[in-house]
Amino acid sequence: MIVSSDQMTSAGGAGVTKDRILDAAERLFAEHGFQATSLRHITADAGVNLAAVNYHFQSKESLILAVLIRKLEPVNRRRLELLDELEARQGDSAASLEEVLRAFLQPVLEAKAAGVELAAFPRLLGRIYTEPGAWIEKLIPRVFGEVMGRFKAAFAAALPGAEPVEVAWRIHFAIGSMAHFLAAGKLLELISMGAADESDAAGALERLVVFTASGMRAMVWRNKETAG
Amino acid sequence: MIVSSDQMTSAGGAGVTKDRILDAAERLFAEHGFQATSLRHITADAGVNLAAVNYHFQSKESLILAVLIRKLEPVNRRRLELLDELEARQGDSAASLEEVLRAFLQPVLEAKAAGVELAAFPRLLGRIYTEPGAWIEKLIPRVFGEVMGRFKAAFAAALPGAEPVEVAWRIHFAIGSMAHFLAAGKLLELISMGAADESDAAGALERLVVFTASGMRAMVWRNKETAG
DNA sequence: GAGACAATCATACGGTCGTTTTAAGCGTAC
């Protein structure tokens, strides 16, 4: 119960309590889901008072948003970094589909490998449009707006001849493979009866890139065949 | 408050209340999720008494299981039907990857097109391994045991040269694309900015089959190239 | 008709939830 004084200064040491809440919330949300995790669990785990949540964040919803944003921001920043490098290296010519996919997928799988629990987010994504009130819709443009725009253009450039609508379908399927891997990775062990290792980040990335690149390209070819 | 007498006979008319509960629960679970849907919501929506849930089902968990099993059984029966037809038609030679995929995917998309709300299940799948107590793990073998076994063999036959572990990876990715389409179909409209139509069942099936078939095959080829 | 029986009813129990209120502790500025 002894707290050093610098924990409470407003000018000096920054909000320790706030970060403790965020850390505990992130851990518990990932483990039990959002609804099932109560503020009392979080504050008990963080060793802070219950009321601190509603003081630093205004509500549980805002806390969830803060946790997700903090978790996803570095991933998306790394994605844009890789895409920047890629485009700088390519110059005028378009980057290959595999390279764009790698830039998109690698930061996520890296984060997963580094122990960041990302399983909660795909689950949340699927829930956004079915939850009453759609309380979190504003998260999408805020967190994914830039990434979505940049990568849509990159994918379109890497898939010449595909209409924008078809590019969207392919991106959607590719995200699906990734999201399902993140959210239900353990299911892989069940399908393979223990033989496959979901924690093999490098192997997973390579397999994901090959799988999605081929799937996305196949749809282009098919389009060309049937339509052109 | 006037109820016809045949609603209460135990011998004659079958459990009307039970079905009303299942219907309301299915609708509300799909709309709000499992945790967020209370038994009071369900019984109010079904127009039955609160205690009826714990009378006909023993607990909320059992109700959830009953809802899911009722919803998924026809889908999986149809899957096996299509696979039976396919294998009977093929005789000794293996069915093509596309055909196996179609048998696997079509019943799900058909059900979705027919208005059966399936979005809740992928979400649940992702949650199974993170929920405390894993209260629903027994659902997987019960509902998917036969389907999983039969289709694993069919996929392996359609992907000659692939080790079982690699087949599992591919199935996992393919399921991911499907599950993500079911769970977050509306996200597609957002990516395409309203141009793509997620309710186009035939188009979705065709795109899914092409995408996943190509992805799964590409991993075989790559394996042959690098390993052979 | 009387009793057995399954189904439905109104109601209550013990808990937990998110949030609010009120008070206290602390560093800083005047």
Added chain:
DNA sequence: GTACGCTTAAAACGACCGTATGATTGTCTC
């Protein structure tokens, strides 16, 4: 040294949760 932010603390609020209980209903069997 005292008034003033900012942060934490303890306790309570009203609401809702899943479940259990005991009475009541209508129907069937004898």
